[in-house]
Amino acid sequence: MTARDIYESDFDEDVQQNEHNTCPECSGFVTTNSRETVCDSCGLVLEDRPVDRGPEWRSFPDQSDRERTGPPLTATRHDNGLSTEISDNGEIDGHLSVRRRRQLERFRREHRRARHRSKREQNQMYGLFEVRYVTEALDLGDSIHEQACQLFRTAQEADLLHGRCIESIAAAAVYGTCRINGLPRTESEVAEAARCGAEAFRNAYHVLNRELELPTAPQRPEQYLPQFASKLGVPDVVQLKAADIARRAAERGLSNGQQPSGVAAACLHVAAERSMFSITQRELATTADVSAMTIRKQRNRIQAEL
Numbered sequence: 001m002t003a004r005d006i007y008e009s010d011f012d013e014d015v016q017q018n019e020h021n022t023c024p025e026c027s028g029f030v031t032t033n034s035r036e037t038v039c040d041s042c043g044l045v046l047e048d049r050p051v052d053r054g055p056e057w058r059s060f061p062d063q064s065d066r067e068r069t070g071p072p073l074t075a076t077r078h079d080n081g082l083s084t085e086i087s088d089n090g091e092i093d094g095h096l097s098v099r100r101r102r103q104l105e106r107f108r109r110e111h112r113r114a115r116h117r118s119k120r121e122q123n124q125m126y127g128l129f130e131v132r133y134v135t136e137a138l139d140l141g142d143s144i145h146e147q148a149c150q151l152f153r154t155a156q157e158a159d160l161l162h163g164r165c166i167e168s169i170a171a172a173a174v175y176g177t178c179r180i181n182g183l184p185r186t187e188s189e190v191a192e193a194a195r196c197g198a199e200a201f202r203n204a205y206h207v208l209n210r211e212l213e214l215p216t217a218p219q220r221p222e223q224y225l226p227q228f229a230s231k232l233g234v235p236d237v238v239q240l241k242a243a244d245i246a247r248r249a250a251e252r253g254l255s256n257g258q259q260p261s262g263v264a265a266a267c268l269h270v271a272a273e274r275s276m277f278s279i280t281q282r283e284l285a286t287t288a289d290v291s292a293m294t295i296r297k298q299r300n301r302i303q304a305e306l
Helices: 098-113 119-137 142-157 166-180 187-193 198-211 225-232 236-251 260-274 281-288 292-305
Strands: 016-022 029-032 036-039 045-048
Touching (some): 119 142, 119 166, 119 187, 166 187, 166 198, 187 198, 225 236, 225 260, 225 281, 260 281, 281 292
Antiparallel strands (some): 036 045
16 A cells, blocks of 8 residues: 555645635635635636735845845834935936936935925924934934934924924933933033024923923933043043942932032042042033032032041
């Protein structure tokens, strides 16, 4: 007896028996596979070339990752990154005729005009561009950029842009995202990177914080120490001593109600004096964006208590 006699028919995972639909000619069973739907009795082809509604998987031999499903949606673009772009490549345009280059320039101009359907989308596109400008100026990561763009979208949906400049709301969204993630960025740093006035930026952030109820935690002085130490070239030993002083000062409540950047600069100054490292109060004041009087006041309080 051969193996063929044991089983009546071979099993194919690609073939499925459709018991609910019958053949309209002979009322026989209908079989469906990945290519066509055929009657088992009379061989009538009921459907062929079906539309594959699954994800698009393609393989490229010159890429290590050979699976592609299209670009992901991103909040950094006003259209979520779904629109096309006509790139402006000078090397390619240089090989074209003058008439063809003018035609491409008209295409690009009309394409830019058609990217937004309303004034609201135009403001959103400009605001997201300002968010990217501020994040790049502050050397922030892609995650902060994505969250800041989402926060700007939320502010626009809450109608917080009326009566305020878009640049200030964009800078406030970046600063609010930094506060939410615990990144030590002062208001002066963000205001200097933003293309708006410092007062407009601070007012915009207060509006965002009040209306959207941002989950911002109080900033701690030790968060600013790595940034200040890197700018001033402070050794790691001095930085560790300053972090220890800042923790002890926080335990005794010396940093409550005080500007965290000023307390951090004062702790760094105390640690530098104890380690015999030369650093001036003016350098600390410039780095921390506070006055030298503030640093002296905080230093005296820390030395008296600790």
